[in-house]
Amino acid sequence: MKKFCLGIIAAIGLLLTPTVISHADKINLKAVNANVHRYYRTNRAVTIKVGVRDKTGKHYTSRRLTLPKNTIVSSTSSGTNNKGQLDQININVQSLSYAVEKPILKTGNYLSKQDPTTSYSAARFTRVKRPAYRLAYSSGDLYAGKVPSAQDNFYQTNQVMITTDGYLEYYRYDPSSPIADPTSGFKTKPTAAAKITATKLKGNSRWLYTKTSVKGVGQKYIHKSGNYRYRLRITNLHDPQTRNFEDGPGFYSYYTIGGKRFYTLIGNDSA
Incomplete structure (x- = not known):
């Protein structure tokens, strides 16, 4: 009985404290919500709406941001129409460079955590492989x-x-x-x-x-x-x-x- 109680206490302790997976263990990414990114290239200049906040963090507004032609973007979710064509893409704006984001950030704004989900015609994007410089997940x-x-x-x-x-x-x-x-x-x-x-x-x-x-x-x-x-x-x-x-x-x-x-x-x- 004593050993049983000690085992329960130890199990509770593991739940309450951060745990570290050792080098020998592996994370089963199929069993968790892995950061699986899909990559797309803009076929033309695409204008999207992006949420930004001012320096105080209290005032939120929406700004228009133009993505130049041939810009590579990533998305963790997208949608297709009944013809199987891409018609919705959730662009990970946080993963774009300052070189692209500069027009909406140069006045001291901060990107909001909210990324835009907007419908686009399939002709605006082409699915591409993960660029070699990007890390998996x-x-x-x-x-x-x-x-x-x-x-x-x-x-x-x-x-x-x-x-x-x-x-x-x-x-x-x-x-x-x-x-x-x-x-x-x-x-x-x-x-x-x-x-x-x-x-x-x-x-x-x-x-x-x-x-x-x-x-x-x-x-x-x-x-x-x-x-x-x-x-x-x-x-x-x-x-x-x-x-x-x-x-x-x-x-x-x-x-x-x-x-x-x-x-x-x-x-x-x-x-």
């Missing part, structure tokens, strides 16, 4: 250090962003941001950014090349001229992590960027 946002044990601390660290439209961005965390949502503070102007000019894959690593330097991410200077002047190595450590919170488990993956450890959300079990 990740939304492109990676955060420096270890996965925190407290949910409120998840984004209180520097961020590297690999955008859907092919930019490498670095955001330095600013604890003085007036916005209550900590992730909003990252979607203003990045500390440094550059267009990704090439990607090479080998094993569990990928190398991103840029023509200009992105200070803060750990790039190596390799050429004096051309599109391959700076190189950044990103390596999947295959060390999945999970944290249990009130709204359900969150699943994370570790990477090294320029030799330093980062984590990114790859799925959750709240849906």
Whole structure:
């Protein structure tokens, strides 16, 4: 009886504290709400509505944002009509570069967490494969250090962003941001950014090349001229992590960027 009671107490303790999946374990992404992204290329300039907030975080408004032709976007959900044609797409605006978002952010606005869901004609988008520079399951946002044990601390660290439209961005965390949502503070102007000019894959690593330097991410200077002047190595450590919170488990993956450890959300079990 004593052993039985101790077992119940231990089980309750596991439910109340964050748990970590060891390196030997694997997350069954088919059994959880994995961040599975579909990628599309705009066939023409497309204007969408995007929600933004001011610096106080209290005033919300809708702005029009034009996506140039050949812009790569991602979506975690889409719809088709009775002919099987794409007629609705939920664009992940947070994953686009500042270069595209600048017209609606340059006045000091922050992107709202709400992404637009709007119907479009199928002719405006073409389904494409995941770009080589994008990580599987990740939304492109990676955060420096270890996965925190407290949910409120998840984004209180520097961020590297690999955008859907092919930019490498670095955001330095600013604890003085007036916005209550900590992730909003990252979607203003990045500390440094550059267009990704090439990607090479080998094993569990990928190398991103840029023509200009992105200070803060750990790039190596390799050429004096051309599109391959700076190189950044990103390596999947295959060390999945999970944290249990009130709204359900969150699943994370570790990477090294320029030799330093980062984590990114790859799925959750709240849906």
